[in-house]
Amino acid sequence: MNGPEIHFSLAPELRLFAVPERRRERTSVRTDGASSLGHVVESLGVPLTEVGRLLVDGRQATVSHVPRAGEVVEVHAVVRPQRVPGAPLRFLLDVHLGTLARRLRLLGVDAAYESEDIGDAALAARSAEQRRVLLSRDRGLLRRREIWAGAYVYSDRPDEQLRDVLGRFAPDLAPWTRCTACNGRLRDTDKEQVGDRLEHGTRSTYDVFAECTECDRVYWRGAHHARLNTIVENAVSEFGGAAV
Known part of the structure; x- marks a missing residue:
């Protein structure tokens, strides 16, 4: 020039x-x-x-x-924590951030995610329509003018990605209240109501259950609970919330 x-x-x-x-x-x-x-x-x-x-x-x-x-x-x-005015804080993650989406949901954070690549135009339109903060490592996607709000995820490691997002936006944490599969809300349930969806070993070993109000997935504190609980406890210790 x-x-x-x-x-x-x-x-x-x-x-x-x-x-x-x-x-x-x-x-x-x-x-x-x-x-x-x-x-x-x-x-x-x-x-x-x-x-x-x-x-x-x-x-x-x-x-x-x-x-x-x-x-x-x-x-x-941007100044951290970053405030996003005009709507409740909700996120939309691109196809490459599935692990981050599941960890945000584990902490009770509203995190929409498509496991299939729906394309940049559709993601940007969804961000605008639902007023969600679009999280991505794709700078080209974040340059699309139609997105409502967006943020670059600086690391390619899930632990660091989670700390980055929590530190940047300071969302309210409510662990164990969202379905990690579909982002729906969880509700407490009892063994009698979900028994027909459980393997015999699970039915005879566990007594405390929750189910998703959207996809009916059943949750209990099984073999992976210790690993997930470590993620929850670390996040709550650093960023606040209640590790229930």
Whole structure:
């Protein structure tokens, strides 16, 4: 481009999105003179979902600002915990985040997820229609203008992904209240009501059960409970809630 040159300072946590030569404390960019600040930031590789304050020559600016020659732009990361106004905090996860979805549900967090790849357009439309925060590691998906709100998941490891989301959004935790399979609500039930859905060994060994109000899946504290309980206790200890 042969337009005005502007100077960017990216927050340290945002530099990973930029190509290596632009990960310095300050980088200069020549624009076309007409593109908005938001467009220029995205051209550096930074999703706007990850951007907090924008300062131009020390003054607050919006993504619609058209940069002028010589301006110094500071791009800050979102402030944590991030508040999402206008709707109850609910999430939508892309097809690659199934383990994270199940762990959020384990903690009682509303986390919609499709095990099949329904495509970026459908995900973005669902985010807008249901007013859900779209979680993804796909920067292209997060750049779609129709999404209601979004967030980049920084790690590819489920333990770190969970801590990232809980630390960023501080959702209310209510462990053991959602179905990890379908996201429906769980309700307490007794052995007589669900006995025909249980194997003989389970029926004779366990007495406390819950079932999903949406898909009828039955839950009990079986062989995997200790591992799941560790996930719950660690999350509750660090981020609050009640480990019931």
